[in-house]
Amino acid sequence: MSKVLMKGNEAVGAAAIKAGCKYFFGYPITPSSEIPEYMSKALPEAGGVFLQAESEVAAINMVYGAGGAGARVMTASSSPGISLKQEGITYIAGAEVPCVIVNMMRGGPGLGSIQPGQADYFQSTRGGGNGDYRTLCYAPSSIQEIVDLVILGFDKADYYRNPVLIVADGMIGQMMEAVEFKDPAPIDLPEKDWATTGTGGKRQPNVVNSLFLQAEELQAHNDRLEKKYKLIEENEVLYEAYGLEEAEVVLVAYGTTSRIVKTAMKQAEAKGIKVGIIRPITLWPFPHDVFKTIGNNAKGILTVEMSAGQMIDDVKIAVEGRLPVYFNGTQGGMVPTPASVLADIEKIAGGTK
Amino acid sequence: MLDKRLVIIIGHYGSGKSEFAVNYAVKMKENHDFVSIADLDIVNPYFRSREKREFFEEIGIKVYDSSIRNVAVDLPALPAELMGVILNPNSRSVLDVGGDPVGARVLARYSEQIKNVEYDMFFVINGRRPETSTVEGVLKYLKLIEATSKLKISGLINNTHLLKDTTVEDVEFGHELTKKVSWETDIPIRYEACIKDTALQITNKEILEKLFPINLYMREEWMS
Structure with missing residues (x-):
C-alpha cells in the first residue's frame, strides 16, 4: 500500500484494526476524540464493535471484560480521562489481561488544557493505580511510529498478558503526516487458554480476577508478576541514540519534544558543538544502559519535556551521578522551541565555538 | 486573480484547507489593499x-476568528463581524471553513446573505487522504458538503500532498483524480496547489497552467 496522509488519531484507529483489534470502548475527549470518531465508523466495517461508554470508568471496565474473554481490545483518551481509567488499569494488570490503552496527553493537572503535554510520565511509568504493577509504555514521535507501535503493542500485550500503554501528546494526535501501513511480521503467540470463552462442558471455568484473599497466594502472584516485569525489562527496551561517544552535550527527549530537540541538535552542530541524543521509545522499561555509553567529552545532559520535569528522574537514575543533568521544559500546552534548546546547549557546552 | 471578492474554502477534513486558505490570502494581498481571512473552523x-x-x-491581512479569543479553546463560537466580512464590497475575503459536512454547517447560517453577493466556493481535494483517494470518495464528500453549506461549489483545487514528502507523482495522481471529478460534476479545476520545492519539478502542462505554489505556513520547522 502506498503512503497516505493521516491525522495521528485516525492512524491509531487504522493501526489497531490492522492489528486485529475487534473492540473499542471509550469516551471522547480533546485532543484524542478522533480516535473514537474513527473507530465508530471503521470498526463495524471491519466486523468489530465500537461502543461509546457512559464514562471512562465504564469504558476501561468494558476493556477488562473483552480482554478477559480473549478479544483484542483498545481504549483511548487524554490525560484526565486516563486518570479516570486508573482503577481499571490496575485491575487489568493484576488479572493479567492484555489490552492496548492510548493516551494523547494534554496539559494538567486536573482538567488542565486541551493543548499538548507530557506531564503523565509519572502516571504512565510508576503506575497511576494501586499496587505493584507495571505497564509496557511506548512513546512514539511520529505518526508512522505510532502506527507501528500500536500494532506491536497488541502483540506484546498478548505475549505478556499485560496492558500496554501508548503515550503520545496531543500534537501527535492532531498532526497530519504521511504514513504507510505495512503488514506486521507474524509472531508466535501462546493460546489464550486462560480466557473466559465458555467451558463447553469440557473443563473447569477460567476465572479472570485480581482478588487474592490468602496472603501467601497474593505474595506468590506478586512474585510471578515481578518475574514477568523483569523479563519485559530485559527484552523490550527500545530507544534511538546518536553521537553519544563524542558528544559534549547529550539531549534526552521523547515524543514530540524529541523532534524539536533534533532540530536544535542540527543547529548546534552547525555552530561546531558536538551533540548526542537519546530518545527513549519505551518509557517503561527505560533505556538505562545506553547512558553508560556516553563518552568522556560530555559536559552535561539536557532533558527536554513538556512537563515540570518528570522523565528527568529516570535520566538521573541512569546517569548515576556521573554528569550534571539540566532541564528545559514547558507546560500549559506550550511547545518548547528549537531556539530555547539551542541556547541551553550553548550554555552547557560553554559557549559557541 | 480572477476570482470573486468572497472566496470560501471547503473540503474533506485534513485536505489542507487552512494551509491553502492562508496561502491564498497572502497571494490576494499582493494585488488588493483590503484583505481579510475568517477562520470558521469549529471542528479542529x-x-x-x-x-x-x-x-x-x-x-496587513485582517483576521477574524472565534469571538472567544483563545487558541486553546474548542468551543464552536463564531465572530460577530463575519456578516460584515461577507457583505463588505470593499474588502477581499477568504472564509476558511472546517472540514466535512460538520464543518460546513456554519455556512448554512450565512447562506442567504452569501447568495446575494459575488462569491467563489472552492472544494479542496487531497487524493492522498484515504477517504478521498477515489472519484467516488471525493464525490461523496463534495455532495454532502455542498448540500450542508446550501451554496454552490464553483471550483476544484487539486491539493494532493503528503506535506513535505510530496512528490511530483502525488501531484499528478491528484490532477488525474481532480480531472475525473471535474468531468463528473462539470465544476472546473481552479488551482493545482503544491509545495514550492515540488512545484519546481512539475512538467505536466495541464498542471503548470493552474499551478499555485504554496508555503507551509502552518507547519513548524520540526514537523515533516
Whole structure:
C-alpha cells in the first residue's frame, strides 16, 4: 500500500484494526476524540464493535471484560480521562489481561488544557493505580511510529498478558503526516487458554480476577508478576541514540519534544558543538544502559519535556551521578522551541565555538 | 486573480484547507489593499489559521476568528463581524471553513446573505487522504458538503500532498483524480496547489497552467 496522509488519531484507529483489534470502548475527549470518531465508523466495517461508554470508568471496565474473554481490545483518551481509567488499569494488570490503552496527553493537572503535554510520565511509568504493577509504555514521535507501535503493542500485550500503554501528546494526535501501513511480521503467540470463552462442558471455568484473599497466594502472584516485569525489562527496551561517544552535550527527549530537540541538535552542530541524543521509545522499561555509553567529552545532559520535569528522574537514575543533568521544559500546552534548546546547549557546552 | 471578492474554502477534513486558505490570502494581498481571512473552523482544536494571527497582521491581512479569543479553546463560537466580512464590497475575503459536512454547517447560517453577493466556493481535494483517494470518495464528500453549506461549489483545487514528502507523482495522481471529478460534476479545476520545492519539478502542462505554489505556513520547522 502506498503512503497516505493521516491525522495521528485516525492512524491509531487504522493501526489497531490492522492489528486485529475487534473492540473499542471509550469516551471522547480533546485532543484524542478522533480516535473514537474513527473507530465508530471503521470498526463495524471491519466486523468489530465500537461502543461509546457512559464514562471512562465504564469504558476501561468494558476493556477488562473483552480482554478477559480473549478479544483484542483498545481504549483511548487524554490525560484526565486516563486518570479516570486508573482503577481499571490496575485491575487489568493484576488479572493479567492484555489490552492496548492510548493516551494523547494534554496539559494538567486536573482538567488542565486541551493543548499538548507530557506531564503523565509519572502516571504512565510508576503506575497511576494501586499496587505493584507495571505497564509496557511506548512513546512514539511520529505518526508512522505510532502506527507501528500500536500494532506491536497488541502483540506484546498478548505475549505478556499485560496492558500496554501508548503515550503520545496531543500534537501527535492532531498532526497530519504521511504514513504507510505495512503488514506486521507474524509472531508466535501462546493460546489464550486462560480466557473466559465458555467451558463447553469440557473443563473447569477460567476465572479472570485480581482478588487474592490468602496472603501467601497474593505474595506468590506478586512474585510471578515481578518475574514477568523483569523479563519485559530485559527484552523490550527500545530507544534511538546518536553521537553519544563524542558528544559534549547529550539531549534526552521523547515524543514530540524529541523532534524539536533534533532540530536544535542540527543547529548546534552547525555552530561546531558536538551533540548526542537519546530518545527513549519505551518509557517503561527505560533505556538505562545506553547512558553508560556516553563518552568522556560530555559536559552535561539536557532533558527536554513538556512537563515540570518528570522523565528527568529516570535520566538521573541512569546517569548515576556521573554528569550534571539540566532541564528545559514547558507546560500549559506550550511547545518548547528549537531556539530555547539551542541556547541551553550553548550554555552547557560553554559557549559557541 | 480572477476570482470573486468572497472566496470560501471547503473540503474533506485534513485536505489542507487552512494551509491553502492562508496561502491564498497572502497571494490576494499582493494585488488588493483590503484583505481579510475568517477562520470558521469549529471542528479542529489545533492547527487553525487563527494561530497565525500575528503573521497575518504583520503583512496587513485582517483576521477574524472565534469571538472567544483563545487558541486553546474548542468551543464552536463564531465572530460577530463575519456578516460584515461577507457583505463588505470593499474588502477581499477568504472564509476558511472546517472540514466535512460538520464543518460546513456554519455556512448554512450565512447562506442567504452569501447568495446575494459575488462569491467563489472552492472544494479542496487531497487524493492522498484515504477517504478521498477515489472519484467516488471525493464525490461523496463534495455532495454532502455542498448540500450542508446550501451554496454552490464553483471550483476544484487539486491539493494532493503528503506535506513535505510530496512528490511530483502525488501531484499528478491528484490532477488525474481532480480531472475525473471535474468531468463528473462539470465544476472546473481552479488551482493545482503544491509545495514550492515540488512545484519546481512539475512538467505536466495541464498542471503548470493552474499551478499555485504554496508555503507551509502552518507547519513548524520540526514537523515533516
